[in-house]
Ligand SMILES: [Zn+2]
C-alpha cells in the first residue's frame with residue numbers, strides 16, 4: 157500500500173468544513189478523489205466530471221480539505237495551522253498556514269502580523285545600534301587642537317573648502333550636502349580632503365550621522381564607517397559660533413595678506429596638484445565620451461606632471477581632446493583588432509606626442525575653455541580667488557613658471 161493511501165485512510169475529513177463544491181461527496185469519495193488526482197492516470201477534467209464538481213480543472217486541488225498541523229498554532233490567532241494540498245504538477249513543499257489571518261509557518265511570511273513584528277524588531281535593532289554609535293563615537297573634546305599660527309597652507313585650504321561647502325548651522329558637515337559646484341575636480345580629491353582633516357583632528361565622525369553610514373560587525377560592534385556618507389563635526393570649538401570665529405581668524409590673514417611666507421610655496425604646490433587633477437578629470441571625461449575607461453594610474457599622472465611644467469591646463473585640454481578622438485579612430489580600425497582598453501591606453505602616449513610635436517615644430521598653442529561638464533571646483537575658487545588672488549587666470553598659466561618665480 158502506498159504512503160498516500162495509508163495517509164488518506166487515517167485522515168479524518170471534516171465534512172462540516174468541506175468546500176461547498178465538494179459538499180455532495182461522502183468522506184470516502186473525497187479520499188478517492190484526492191487519491192485519483194495525485195496517483196491515477198485519469199485527467200483532472202475527467203475527475204471533475206466523474207465527481208460532478210463545478211470547477212475548472214486547474215482549481216480542483218484548492219478545494220481539497222486542508223490538513224491540521226497538530227504541532228503548531230498561529231502565533232497571532234492562537235488557532236491551528238493547516239497544510240494546504242499542492243497542485244499535482246507542483247514540486248514545492250507547502251508550509252502550514254493559518255486559515256484565518258493567512259500567516260504561514262515560514263521565515264519570509266508576509267502576513268500582517270509578521271510584517272508588523274519585523275518592523276518592530278527592525279526599530280528595536282536600529283535604536284540599539286544608535287545607542288552603540290552614540291557611546292562609541294561620542295565627541296568629548298571639540299578642540300581646537302591647533303593654534304591658527306601652527307596651521308599649514310594645506311590645512312587652511314582644506315578647512316575652508318570643507319567649512320564653506322559642506323558644513324551647516326549645526327556644525328555638521330558632509331560630502332552628501334548638495335553643492336552648487338563640486339568640492340574638487342570631478343570629486344576626485346574629496347576623500348583626500350576628508351582624510352587629511354580627519355588625520356589632523358580638524359573633524360571627527362559624528363554620532364548624529366545617518367545610521368546607514370556606520371558599519372557593524374557580526375557582534376553589533378562598530379567596525380568602521382563609509383567616508384562618503386558620514387557626517388562630521390568640526391573640531392574647532394564647541395558650537396558653530398566658535399568654529400566660525402576660528403575660520404574668520406584664518407580668513408583675516410588672507411584679507412590682510414599677512415599669512416606666513418612658508419604658505420606661499422605650499423599654496424603653489426596645491427595649485428599644481430589641482431591642475432593635475434583638472435587634467436585627469438578632463439582626460440577621464442573625454443575617454444568616457446567614447447565609451448573608454450581612462451587609465452588614471454602613475455603613468456598618466458607622470459605624463460601630465462611633465463606637461464604641466466611647460467603647458468597650462470587650458471593648453472593641455474586640446475591634446476586630451478585630440479588623443480581621445482584618435483583613440484576612437486584607432487579602436488574602429490578594421491585591419492587590426494584593437495581592444496577598448498588598448499585604445500584607451502593609447503591616449504596617454506598620444507597626449508605626450510602631441511605636446512612634444514607642438515614644442516619641436518613650434519606650433520601655435522591652442523587653448524580650451526573649461527568643459528561645461530567639468531565645472532570649476534570649490535578647490536579652485538578658494539585656492540585661486542581667495543588665497544592666491546589670481547582667479548581663473550590660473551587655468552591659463554604655466555604654473556611652474558608663473559607661481560614659483
Ligand atoms: Zn493567524
Ligand SMILES: [Zn+2]
Pocket residue numbers: 258259260265266267268269270271
Ligand atoms: Zn506570518
